[in-house]
Amino acid sequence: MNTLAELYREWEAQYDANAAQAQRLSDEAAQEAYASGDTWAPLLNIFTPGEAEPLGLPLVTPLLRPEDTLLDVGAGGGRIAAALAGTVEQIRGVDPSPALSAALHQLAAELPNLEALDAFAWPPADFIGQSDVVLSWNVLYYVREIEQFLDAYEAHAGRLCIAVLGERAGAAPPQSLFEAVRGEPFAELPALNELIAILAARGADYELRRTPRPPVVEVPQVERLRRLCMVTEGSPEDTILQAELERRADDDPKHLNSMRTLAVVSWVPPEAAS
Numbered sequence: 001m002n003t004l005a006e007l008y009r010e011w012e013a014q015y016d017a018n019a020a021q022a023q024r025l026s027d028e029a030a031q032e033a034y035a036s037g038d039t040w041a042p043l044l045n046i047f048t049p050g051e052a053e054p055l056g057l058p059l060v061t062p063l064l065r066p067e068d069t070l071l072d073v074g075a076g077g078g079r080i081a082a083a084l085a086g087t088v089e090q091i092r093g094v095d096p097s098p099a100l101s102a103a104l105h106q107l108a109a110e111l112p113n114l115e116a117l118d119a120f121a122w123p124p125a126d127f128i129g130q131s132d133v134v135l136s137w138n139v140l141y142y143v144r145e146i147e148q149f150l151d152a153y154e155a156h157a158g159r160l161c162i163a164v165l166g167e168r169a170g171a172a173p174p175q176s177l178f179e180a181v182r183g184e185p186f187a188e189l190p191a192l193n194e195l196i197a198i199l200a201a202r203g204a205d206y207e208l209r210r211t212p213r214p215p216v217v218e219v220p221q222v223e224r225l226r227r228l229c230m231v232t233e234g235s236p237e238d239t240i241l242q243a244e245l246e247r248r249a250d251d252d253p254k255h256l257n258s259m260r261t262l263a264v265v266s267w268v269p270p271e272a273a274s
């Protein structure tokens with residue numbers, strides 16, 4: 001069995017391998033966007049409140065109480081905060097992406113029980129005050145220093161920590177498609193299984209619930225799949241991607257899904273448990 005220190009190192013190694021692959025395979029425009037520091041800006045409309053209920057929401061709301069204060073770490077443009085504003089007393093949200101944080105601030109101006117904090121990447125430099133519940137939704141895969149992240153996460157939670165995540169990152173492409181198009185396997189980001197191993201080794205008494213992820217119904221999907229497979233429109237890889245999609249057109253749409261389920265992991269922070 002791996003020690004906790006080894007699990008942290010493996011998490012970081014997976015993160016680094018993914019970053020190196022993305023750096024190697026992305027085109028110049030994507031690399032420039034990466035270097036500019038706001039890779040999330042082009043995805044603003046996905047992470048702002050929409051009409052569809054966030055997948056997994058019915059698994060999270062029973063964990064919350066009307067009198068709870070909640071901190072949403074990696075809140076994006078407020079998609080989850082908007083969905084939970086009617087369930088808890090008060091929400092504070094923070095996101096490091098300037099574009100998403102600006103959207104979160106705009107939403108906070110409309111939602112009386114939402115406060116948008118100035119943008120920063122978790123963990124904070126100093127303690128920012130406890131909330132009853134600390135939550136993150138599809139965020140942990142994008143965090144390299146998971147030990148420091150979880151330490152601060154637990155220190156800021158008075159009653160419960162919640163992490164919503166998949167068995168693969170949201171940005172993960174369908175594996176077989178990626179391999180067919182790019183000629184190498186996708187370097188997976190750390191996700192649910194890696195988190196569970198770490199929580200168990202930290203001694204957290206976690207609960208886990210899952211909800212199936214329905215197939216993506218976006219048609220055509222080519223834009224999304226180009227992004228996930230790091231393919232530039234009109235490039236030789238784009239020709240392979242189009243041919244692969246043509247070849248798989250009659251397959252079950254699930255083959256273009258990146259994850260099968262979304263999981264809600266919850267645990268009592270050590271201070272509250274003792």
Ligand SMILES: C[S@@+](CC[C@H](N)C(=O)[O-])C[C@H]1O[C@@H](n2cnc3c(N)ncnc32)[C@H](O)[C@@H]1O
Nearest residue numbers: 047074075076079096097121122137138139142
């Ligand atoms: C996939 S989006 C999810 C946004 C939102 N939670 C949702 O589900 O709509 C991932 C978010 O994590 C944020 N993020 C990445 N690293 C972070 C960190 N260290 N601390 C806080 N947020 C982070 C990104 O800026 C991005 O908004």
